[in-house]
Amino acid sequence: MKAGIGESRFWFNEQRGTLLALVIFIAMFTFYVMNHPAGFTANVVQTAANKGVLLALVAMAQTFVVLTAGIDLSVGMVFILCNCLASYVLVGSPLMVAGGVLAVVATGAICGAINAAIVIWGRLQPIVATIASGAVFFGIALWLRPFPGSDPAFSADLADALTGKVFGLVPASLIFLAATVILIWIPFRRSVLGRTVYAIGSSEVAAYMSGMPIKRAKFLAYVLSGVFAAFAGLYLTFFTYSGEASAANGNTYTLYSIAAVVLGGVSLFGGRGSAIGAIFGALAFRAIGDLLFVFEIDPLWQPLFQGIVLVLAVSVGSARLFQVRNRLDLFG
Incomplete structure (x- = not known):
């Protein structure tokens, strides 16, 4: 009996951040749909899901690196x-589109591998390495697209399929997110490498x-970070x-990904948290923005309110740290 209680306590302590992010998301999204002019409809859910999934994918990309006690700017x-x-x-x-x-x-993945090589073998701090590499990646993007646009033969069918609704109800973007x-x-x-990532962060x-x-x-963590950033780019x-x-947009999503990771209970010191928590953190962060939009808060004031909610959420999630005398107590 005591063993069962101890395991439940361990699980709750480990998932505290994820559960807090889930509660915030449910509360914010419920309040949002209650005050939305259209109410709780499939279209409202689809729109909110598409925006939330975009940030969730970037937040998952950030999570892999943060778990190693690094950060990917x-x-x-x-x-x-x-x-x-x-x-x-x-x-x-269809074959060309798949290619x-x-x-x-x-x-x-290549971008992530470059970051990994600089951090692991170049022995630079992740924050310095990724600032530099990010500037290079943006330069290539600017060379590719000096002006916004797309190829005239762009595959709109694939885009519509992956951003629409399955059976007219479930957003396809949420299914893709669940699949990842x-x-x-x-x-x-x-996996062994996954457990090692947590050990590195600790x-x-x-x-x-x-x-x-x-x-x-570490190499795998950075490569997966690049892969999930690519998923977000596709979406x-x-x-x-x-x-x-x-x-x-690049700078905004970088900062928002860090906010979502923190809100989702992933420790910036590494070794604690999960991508699932980061997902709920991203969805909660987006729900806060949608709620401010519904109440027609001036856009100039919206970052202030988002920041206040984020600080309160992080403070509640970190309150127990003031009672901890030994770091191992966090898992006791």
Whole structure:
């Protein structure tokens, strides 16, 4: 009996941030649909889901690096680069479009691998390395798309299929997001390299002394970060039917991804949290913005209110730290 209670307590402590983000999201989204002129309809849910999934994918990209006690400030620029590339290559027959999707995802993975190489073998701090690489990625995006636009033969059918509704009810974007969790995040979390990523974030020295594959785990974390940023770039292209080398969008999504990660209970010190928490953090953050829009809050004031809610949420989630005398108590 005591063992069961202890396991439940351990699970609750581990999932505290995720559960808090889920509660905030449910509360905010419920309040949003209650005050939306159209109410709770499939179209309202679809619109909210599409915007939330875009940020959720970027937040998941950020999560992989943050778990290693790093931070990826290039994630928004990889997102923009992949958006610009997708606006060119998603054309032609279904086979050509599939090849274009693979090319975009491969580009994101290459960007992540470059970041990993600089951090692991170049031995630069992640924040410095990713600021520099992000500038390079944005330069390539600007070269690809000096002006917003897309190829005239852009595959609108694929875009409509992945941003529409399945059976007229469920947003396809949410199904895609769930598929990434099931097919990528869960196997990663249960793998040796996934456990090593958590160990690195908790104590890289201890992980090294334990003989864990630190370099391979870090490399995989950065590559997966690039892959998820590429997924987000694809979805931005699906939403807009175009590519745009926008530094403002890149910087905004980078900052919002960090906010979503924190709101989702992922520790910026590494080793704690999950991509699922980051997803709920992103959805909650988007719901806050939608709620402010419904109440017609002046856009100039919206960042202030979003920041206040974020600070309150993070403070509630971190309150227990003031009672902790030993870091191991967090898992007791």
